[in-house]
Each structure stands twice: as structure tokens, then as C-alpha cells.
Amino acid sequence: MITLHRISCFTCRHVRSVIFTRAIHIEPDSNEKIIPLSKFDLSKPLIGRTSAEHTAISLLRPDMPADSELLKVAIIGAPNAGKSTFVNRLMGWRISSVSKRPHTTRHRTTGVLTDANKQIVFLDTPGFVAPWRKKRHNLEKSMILDPHSCLWDANLICVVHDVSNHWLRFKLDEEILKCLYAHPDKEAILILNKVDSIKRKRMLLDVTTVLTDGSLNGIPYRLDSPYHRNGELDMERLFLKTAHEMNIPLPKTENDIKREHLLTDMKEYENKLLNIQLENVNLDLEENQLKELISQHEEKGLTLEQLSDDISSHIPYKSMNDISPFEFKKDLMETTNWHLYYKKLSQIRLFTRDRSTWPYFNQVFMISAKKNQGIAAVRKYLFSRTKSAPWIFHRNFVTDQYPQEIAEMCIREKMLEYLPEEIPYSYLMTNERWELDENDVLNMTFLIYPRAKQLKRDVSVLLKNHGEAIKLISIEAEKSLTTTFRCEIKLKLIMTEEDIDIYYKTILNLISLAGKVVCEGFSITKRVETKDGAADLVTEFDQRVEEILIKNLQEKFPTHKFIGEESTAIGIKTTFSDDPTWIIDPIDGTTNFVHGLPFVTISVALAINKQVVLGVIYNPIMNDLYSAIHGKGAFKNGRPIKCSKQTNxxxxxxxxxxxxxxxxxxxxxxxxxxxxxxxxxxxxxxxxxxxxxxxxxxxxxxxxxxxxxxxxxxxxxxxxxxxxxxxxxxxxxxxxxxxxxxxxxxxxxxxxxxxxxxxxxxxxxxxx
Structure with a gap:
């Protein structure tokens, strides 16, 4: 148990912002090594290797200087634009998973970079996806909500654009454009990523000109039409600091005047929009539903000129300093304000559907995140944009992700990289073991199983050639996790066709049936035999119970192995191997059973990769059922149980x-x-x-x-x-x-x- 005697008042994703005035006790997970807070090396950034370490690091009070500065950066972009690689490079630490496949990042990730008196909080998000695609592709709701929610509290929006995609390199994603119009008061910069894939570097200038509509911060830098590929560029204007940074007063451009008029109209329109009934609005609007809503609004006199992009100032929300991003998102999902925001985005779509540019970017950077080119310039610029504000995190806090989450995302990343088609998306995984041993070696085991029964055919892809694919995934994930946790990692991946819950439900039904056999024989005279000695007893009921269990389990799971007490006694020897193996004691306490003492149990365990993942012990005489699934706690008759914690x-x-x-x-x-x-x-x-x-x-x-x-x-x-x-x-x-x-x-x-x-x-x- 870790005991903290600190006063802490900051927040991360899983820890609420409260002031602790007494000792805090952090309960470690089972098998976790306990390291006192005093033993942590706080002279360098840390990622907790166990849940207890992560919580202890999270509870450290921000050690900010008197002149502390802060910047919160939202990293947004289309799927597979390279956002996570970009964040990893900026951080100098591998906190986000990356792959060549889209949708590697499934939820928002917070990374913290601190230097001297400046702290930058990065919010890495899933790629923007249109809401109507959620159902079509069976995507999590977080992939729709997280990119939007991070914008509300960010000081700066960083748009990562993939220039290697020749179909989309000359236009901004529609969802991104809607958000930029919804948050015009936020500073935004454009990151052109994967520039190493472009052979003709002149094209990068063309892409820049088109995406920015020939303007930076609303100020034209193009001397002729921005869409004319061979036109002249005012190169000095393009790459100098913006007027805002140089504090040079500039006359208002035509775009500035239009923008001011538009904002005035929008503020007048805001009151009308707040009165719109939202009972029928949901987050999964289909295209036809959207058109119907638009039609209704037009009938009420809502014109395109009145569409408001001044939204954030009208949405009551809590600051990241007051509540964790995770709770912040959950809170907003439950309010009509989120529906109002989404309704406004739907309205803005009418204004942006024929547009693909944003003329108000403050800066444009050309980088290759994969090759670490141009990253230093972006990092330097971001540090120059910090403002005087209290820090949110301790200077050595790195990420809000629990270590198990980091490992799971890393494994999924490697599955996306090495498995074909849709197979990586069709699997779920659970953490079966997480143990930091005395030599600071982090041992972890994950069970991987198909999301649905019809997907069991995919298991053969991972297990063919003696499991070559799963071995490669395990080796590569182990290397990446070593980089993240900065300690030796030993990773085991266990493939199974079934969910542990299916095993659990199956054995509960069978053990209840076997219990009736034990009760039947408890109070009658039994035929007793001996095995290894006169005190090693066995009855026909031991044999009947084991036969019931093995026969039914074998029918349900034909590829599984079995180790049974009575089978072993008659010479059926099964080697304890990595295969899924049921370990059965049909009657533990046979001597008690023979003499009528009620301490009689049926004990069944399931081991995979020689690690027990499920255990059930049933005393049918007392009708007490003890059970456990690895990582989910222990139970007696359905109620959680805990040991005494005695140390004397x-x-x-x-x-x-x-x-x-x-x-x-x-x-x-x-x-x-x-x-x-x-x-x-x-x-x-x-x-x-x-x-x-x-x-x-x-x-x-x-x-x-x-x-x-x-x-x-x-x-x-x-x-x-x-x-x-x-x-x-x-x-x-x-x-x-x-x-x-x-x-x-x-x-x-x-x-x-x-x-x-x-x-x-x-x-x-x-x-x-």
C-alpha cells in the first residue's frame, strides 16, 4: 500500500480534482510490486508501470514556478494523417500507438511536455469521422465525440494534414473545416505531414496556397489567384512571423470586415438558436434526417448568412483545471448543450460544404513525423505560444493513460500492422496478468478473443504456421513497450476462440450439476478404495463427478486439455502445457466426504499459457460457491471477498x-x-x-x-x-x-x- 501525505489539487483523466487534507491510501492491483513514493525518481519524466505507480504519480502536486506558463493543444486531423506519430515526436516519448491503418487511436490521449517554466498539454484525438459513419463501421462513440470535446478547452488547434494522399491533399476534411468555423477565436496552425513522400517540393507550396486560400491569419500572401498553380508567391510573407506575433498593426482586410459582419449577425441569431426544440436531436443523424432538420430550420427563417460560428462562448462548461477530460466529456454527453453544439455543426455544414480551405491559420509547418523532420521547429513555436497560467500537472507527469491501456493499444497497433483486412478490428482483449517483479521486469499477459462467434474463423489466421503471426506481434509489441515504460518487458499473448465469460458460465452450470452428485453420496454408505496409500481415499463419486465435468467440457471445447485427479490416478498423464487446460479435483476432501465432515469441495481451474485465468470452488454441502476470473476480483456466492490484511x-x-x-x-x-x-x-x-x-x-x-x-x-x-x-x-x-x-x-x-x-x-x- 502506498501512503501519500501531500496536499494535492490537480486533475488527470482518472483522478478528480479535490484537495486532500489527510493521508491517501492507494490499493495496488493483485501481483503489483509496491514502491514507496519516496523511491520514485522525480528528477525525470515518469510513466507508471503499475496502476499504483500511475496513481501515485498522478497525485503529485504541480511543482510550478512563480512565472509558470501553460498551453493546451488539440491535435486534430483526418484518420491516418499521422497525428499520434506527430505527438510522440513532439513529446520525445512513445505514448500513442501508431500504424499504417486508420483508426489506430480509439479515444483521446493526454500527453504533457514540460520545459523550464512552460508546460504544454497535448490532446491526441481519433481521426475526425462523420457521425453517419459511426453505425456503418461500428465505431465507438468516443471516436465521434473526443475530437470535438478537446477543442472546447484548447488554446491552440493543430491541424495535421496528410499530403501523401493525392486524392485529398488539396482540400481540408469537411469535419475539420466545420470545427474550425465553429471555433474561429482559437489560434490554429496547419501541419503538412508526410512531406517526404512528395518528390516535387514545389507542390508543397501549391498545397499550402490552396489549403490556406492564399492567406495566413486572414492576410493574403498570394500575389495572384491562389488556385493558379504557376502563379508567383510572396515567399517572404508566407514564411515570416504573423502580424499577430510581431505586434504590428495592420489595416483591416476585406476578409476581416466580412468576418466582423458575419459575427455580428451570428450573435443576433444566437438567441433564436437557443430556443430551438432539441428533443429529437441525437448524435447519429443520418443524411436524410439532417436534410429534414435543415429544411425545418429554413422554414423558420434561418438563412445561411445567420449561421453562427461563435459557439464556444455560449456553451457552459467546466475547465480542464476543474474536472478531468474523461469526466468532462462524459458530463457533456449527458447534457442538451452537447446536442446544441452538434446541431450548430450540422447548420455550419451548409456553410462549409462547398469550401475546402481555411484562411486563418497562423502558421504553416512542413514536417515528416516518421523521419522526425521539422518537429523541432513546431515544438519551438508551441513553446513560444504559452501564456501565463498555473500548470495542470507535475513537471514529470507524462500521460494520463493507465499502463494497461498503453499496453493494450500497443498490441492492437501491432495487430493492425501485421494482420490483414478487418481482422484486427474484430478482436477484443483482456489483461490476465500484470506483475512487476523484484528485478524490475514487467510481466504481462493478454488474452485475445474474437468480438463475435462468427469471427472465430479469423483465429486460424493468427495461429497458422505454429502461431507465427501472433509471435511476431508479441515480439514487436514487447520492443515498443520497452521504449514506453523504459524497463524490461516480458509479454505473453494468448489466443482463444472464446471469451472467458463463456468458460465461466459453462463451468458454473456443470459444477452445479456435479454438486448434486456429491450431495447424493454425502449421507450414504460409499464404496471406498485407496490410491497411493491407506489414507489416500477415492470413491465412485469422485470418478462420477470428474467424468461429468470432463465429458461435458470436452464436448464444448474439443481442443482443450484436461488434468484430473482421478484420470491421473489411473495412468492418464497430461503434461501441463501452454494449451488451454482444465485442472479438476472432483472431490477435494475425500476423507471428509467419507466420514461426513462437510468440508468437501469441487475445484476447477482453467489455465492458458500455464497461467490460471479462471477458478471455481464449490462446497455443495454448505452451498458455498467461490469464484474468480483473473483481474476481476474474487467472489463468494456472488459477493466480493477480501483477505484479512493481517501482518502480525x-x-x-x-x-x-x-x-x-x-x-x-x-x-x-x-x-x-x-x-x-x-x-x-x-x-x-x-x-x-x-x-x-x-x-x-x-x-x-x-x-x-x-x-x-x-x-x-x-x-x-x-x-x-x-x-x-x-x-x-x-x-x-x-x-x-x-x-x-x-x-x-x-x-x-x-x-x-x-x-x-x-x-x-x-x-x-x-x-x-
Whole structure:
């Protein structure tokens, strides 16, 4: 747990702006290494490697000087214009994913660049998409809203334009043009990207002339028609600082006068527009609906000359200093003001549909973000545009993205780069493991599965040639993430045809059916046999339950592997591999079952890539169901459970087992361990079920459990449930837990485990 004793009053995307006057406790995710705030190197920019680190960095108060300056820059452009690459170059840090395919960026990303007393906040957005395309291409709502929402609080708009597209290089995107007309009071600069793809550099001047309508900041620099390709250019005027920057008073141009008249008309029109009924307005207007709305407005006397572009001053909104961009966007989505804004954009479309230029850019820059050409000039210009204002973030804060988000977007970027057609867009992914180990190696595992059942055919594309594509994606993503987090990364990608939720629902149904078999045999006389020894019992009910589970799971998931206690006992040996593997103990606590003691459980775990991602333990006698999906917490009968967080061994209640072995040497060591532990704790309990013991630690009824001689099926599910409840599990010797080593130490806290481990005499068993 990280404890902060600071007063903080700034905001980022996930942390609300509040003033903390007491200690703040940051709970880490399971398996996260805890690093005290005092250990953070605050002399350089940081990206948190875990959720706890990210939150701690986010809560640092802005360390601004007395003469602090700030600039908020909205980066907008058409899809695939190179916005994210541009932001990464400006930042000098890889915070946004990039690929050759459109729609790599799916939501708004904040990046912070600080130098001396100046701070620039970059808002990287998805490419502008017309709202009617949302349904056609099944796009997230964030891809429509985020580019617009970032404009409201930005001081400067940076329009990135792709000059390599010979179809569109001579016109601005319609959605971008609408926004420029909607925010004429905002300073805007034009970034011509991918200039390295143009062989005839003279064409860049032609493109500049056309896109700016021959003017910068409304002042003509073209000596003849701006659309005449071979006309003369006033080169000195084009590349000098604007009159605004030089503070040189200039006479009003004809365009300035027209603009003033237009703004006057628009202000008069504003009151009429505010009275328009908006009940039927939505964010997904089809083309025919838009025409109908326009027709209605024209009937009410709303002419093109009256369309207002002075919008932002009439929309009540909270500043980024008061609320995070994420909450800001959510708040606006729920108000009619957003509908009003969108209605105005629809009206502005009538004014801009025959236009493709913007004559009020303050500057034009020609760059190649990919080759890092021209970036320094843009960065220098942006720092020159900062204004006196308090900073929003600490000087070493880099991005508002959680580390898991960064990793997911990076993986998706590589999928877009290496997979054909629509396949990358049809997959979802979940984070199954995120662990920073003692050597500062960040271990992460992601499960990738198709968005819909009909897309399962695409799995074969990723898995063909022994999974060559997915291996390449993993290697490339690992390299990129190393650059971002600046530490060693170990990344595993797991491909599956199914969603974990499907596995979970399936096993819940089957375990309920198996529970009825256990209840049926609990109170009757049973036929009992032995396996490895006289104390290692098995009944026909163990065999029936395992048969029910494996048969039904095999029918549902024919490619999966199985490790079952009773199957192994009769010689069916399955190697624990990377394949999806169900690990089954049909009745854990068979001796209890035989004697009528109710500590009897059915334990089932699913491991993928040797990592347990799902665990279910059911006690049908007590009707208690414990479950966990990796990364989603632990539950008992549907309610979340947490371990005790006990750190004092003297106040602890410990669970341990003698096991079924009657070897004299092993029994002597186990008795010695019990004797040493009992002298240090409140008490020791032995319930006769490893799965039950782990569940009791998970729900806080006991504080620790250790055992030697257990098998993988005894504790695979319980280990996940305990960890998801916040417990710490390891090998009794203190090294990381290995499921096939047949021994486990589980404690409510790492501190408690470190007190127990040195007291134990360790026993080595043959591995499973």
C-alpha cells in the first residue's frame, strides 16, 4: 500500500480534482510490486508501470514556478494523417500507438511536455469521422465525440494534414473545416505531414496556397489567384512571423470586415438558436434526417448568412483545471448543450460544404513525423505560444493513460500492422496478468478473443504456421513497450476462440450439476478404495463427478486439455502445457466426504499459457460457491471477498495439513513445522481440504495456509481466488509459486508470508 501525505489539487483523466487534507491510501492491483513514493525518481519524466505507480504519480502536486506558463493543444486531423506519430515526436516519448491503418487511436490521449517554466498539454484525438459513419463501421462513440470535446478547452488547434494522399491533399476534411468555423477565436496552425513522400517540393507550396486560400491569419500572401498553380508567391510573407506575433498593426482586410459582419449577425441569431426544440436531436443523424432538420430550420427563417460560428462562448462548461477530460466529456454527453453544439455543426455544414480551405491559420509547418523532420521547429513555436497560467500537472507527469491501456493499444497497433483486412478490428482483449517483479521486469499477459462467434474463423489466421503471426506481434509489441515504460518487458499473448465469460458460465452450470452428485453420496454408505496409500481415499463419486465435468467440457471445447485427479490416478498423464487446460479435483476432501465432515469441495481451474485465468470452488454441502476470473476480483456466492490484511504473525490463525503420506520422515518434518508455528500464532487449523483452506484465507476467516505434498488440482483454483482477494501466494521457501512443485504458502499479506517462510523446514516432492 502506498501512503501519500501531500496536499494535492490537480486533475488527470482518472483522478478528480479535490484537495486532500489527510493521508491517501492507494490499493495496488493483485501481483503489483509496491514502491514507496519516496523511491520514485522525480528528477525525470515518469510513466507508471503499475496502476499504483500511475496513481501515485498522478497525485503529485504541480511543482510550478512563480512565472509558470501553460498551453493546451488539440491535435486534430483526418484518420491516418499521422497525428499520434506527430505527438510522440513532439513529446520525445512513445505514448500513442501508431500504424499504417486508420483508426489506430480509439479515444483521446493526454500527453504533457514540460520545459523550464512552460508546460504544454497535448490532446491526441481519433481521426475526425462523420457521425453517419459511426453505425456503418461500428465505431465507438468516443471516436465521434473526443475530437470535438478537446477543442472546447484548447488554446491552440493543430491541424495535421496528410499530403501523401493525392486524392485529398488539396482540400481540408469537411469535419475539420466545420470545427474550425465553429471555433474561429482559437489560434490554429496547419501541419503538412508526410512531406517526404512528395518528390516535387514545389507542390508543397501549391498545397499550402490552396489549403490556406492564399492567406495566413486572414492576410493574403498570394500575389495572384491562389488556385493558379504557376502563379508567383510572396515567399517572404508566407514564411515570416504573423502580424499577430510581431505586434504590428495592420489595416483591416476585406476578409476581416466580412468576418466582423458575419459575427455580428451570428450573435443576433444566437438567441433564436437557443430556443430551438432539441428533443429529437441525437448524435447519429443520418443524411436524410439532417436534410429534414435543415429544411425545418429554413422554414423558420434561418438563412445561411445567420449561421453562427461563435459557439464556444455560449456553451457552459467546466475547465480542464476543474474536472478531468474523461469526466468532462462524459458530463457533456449527458447534457442538451452537447446536442446544441452538434446541431450548430450540422447548420455550419451548409456553410462549409462547398469550401475546402481555411484562411486563418497562423502558421504553416512542413514536417515528416516518421523521419522526425521539422518537429523541432513546431515544438519551438508551441513553446513560444504559452501564456501565463498555473500548470495542470507535475513537471514529470507524462500521460494520463493507465499502463494497461498503453499496453493494450500497443498490441492492437501491432495487430493492425501485421494482420490483414478487418481482422484486427474484430478482436477484443483482456489483461490476465500484470506483475512487476523484484528485478524490475514487467510481466504481462493478454488474452485475445474474437468480438463475435462468427469471427472465430479469423483465429486460424493468427495461429497458422505454429502461431507465427501472433509471435511476431508479441515480439514487436514487447520492443515498443520497452521504449514506453523504459524497463524490461516480458509479454505473453494468448489466443482463444472464446471469451472467458463463456468458460465461466459453462463451468458454473456443470459444477452445479456435479454438486448434486456429491450431495447424493454425502449421507450414504460409499464404496471406498485407496490410491497411493491407506489414507489416500477415492470413491465412485469422485470418478462420477470428474467424468461429468470432463465429458461435458470436452464436448464444448474439443481442443482443450484436461488434468484430473482421478484420470491421473489411473495412468492418464497430461503434461501441463501452454494449451488451454482444465485442472479438476472432483472431490477435494475425500476423507471428509467419507466420514461426513462437510468440508468437501469441487475445484476447477482453467489455465492458458500455464497461467490460471479462471477458478471455481464449490462446497455443495454448505452451498458455498467461490469464484474468480483473473483481474476481476474474487467472489463468494456472488459477493466480493477480501483477505484479512493481517501482518502480525502473533495475531494470526493459520491453516495447515498433514496430507495423505504416512512416510515417517515426512510426518516428522510436518509435525516439527506445526510445533514451530503453533508457538508463534493464535492457533492452527487443519480442515482436510486444500481448496477450502485457500478460500478461507481469501474471505478473511484465516490469515495464512501452508502445505507440502499437494497436487496441482488441489490448489490451482484456490490460488487464483486467494490472489484475486488480495492474498499473497508463493513457494514456502519464498520463491515464486510453481503449480507443479506440489507445495504452497498463502498469506493475507506478503509481510506475513515473510515471517512464516523462515520457520518452515521444506520438503521436496516429485513434481506433477
Amino acid at each position: 504473525l502473533a495475531l494470526s490463525q493459520i491453516l495447515g495439513e498433514y496430507g495423505s503420506s504416512r512416510d515417517a520422515n515426512i510426518l516428522n518434518v510436518k509435525c516439527k513445522n506445526f510445533q514451530v508455528i503453533i508457538a508463534k500464532v493464535h492457533s492452527i487449523r487443519a480442515l482436510g481440504s486444500a481448496a477450502m483452506n485457500l478460500c478461507l484465507v481469501a474471505e478473511g476467516a484465516c490469515d495464512a495456509y501452508f502445505e507440502y505434498g499437494v497436487h496441482i488440482w488441489d490448489y490451482a483454483a484456490g490460488d487464483l481466488i486467494a490472489r484475486e482477494a488480495g492474498a499473497y501466494t508463493c513457494d514456502p521457501s519464498g520463491i515464486p509459486l510453481n503449480l507443479i512443485h506440489r507445495r504452497i504458502l498463502c498469506a493475507a499479506t506478503k509481510e506475513l508470508a515473510e515471517q512464516i517462510s523462515p520457520l518452515l523446514t521444506h520438503i521436496d516432492y516429485p513434481h506433477d
